[in-house]
Amino acid sequence: MDQKKENTLSYEMEYILEGKESDQQNLEAVVKKLLLMRSGANYLYLLTDAGKQAEAETLAVSLSTAIALPVLTGLVKQAILVAWAFGEAVMDIRALLDGKTSCSDQDS
Incomplete structure (x- = not known):
């Protein structure tokens, strides 16, 4: 029974989503x-x-x-x-992995 316990994955939800062999592979994929x-959402x-559009434009x-290529302004802005x-x-992801609910959470 202990052997079965040793072989279980710590990131079970990630395994369900990705189905990789190791915790690290599952976590990386997620x-x-x-x-x-x-x-995409941030963009x-x-x-x-x-x-923010004005800042990027500037x-x-x-x-x-x-x-010396002002014609590229639109492409550079994007x-x-x-x-x-x-x-x-x-x-956002770093905060999530650190257990914070948002980037604005203060370090304790």
Whole structure:
């Protein structure tokens, strides 16, 4: 009976979702999916926030002008928004893995 206990996975919900052989593989697969979903949700939010759009536009104009290709401003802006959304998603997932309910939780 003890041998069966040793072979059980700690991340059972992750196993149900992914079906991998080890806890680490299951957790990694779930984290990747969460990161993708959070990045998408964050990007959609950034597309609706006029203030954040303006910040990204300002940075995009500056970068595009600095490399002497102002025609790329729109593309650079979208790249900035995608990177911003991904960065926020990473922070969200790190907070989740640390057991916090949100990034704004204070360290105890």
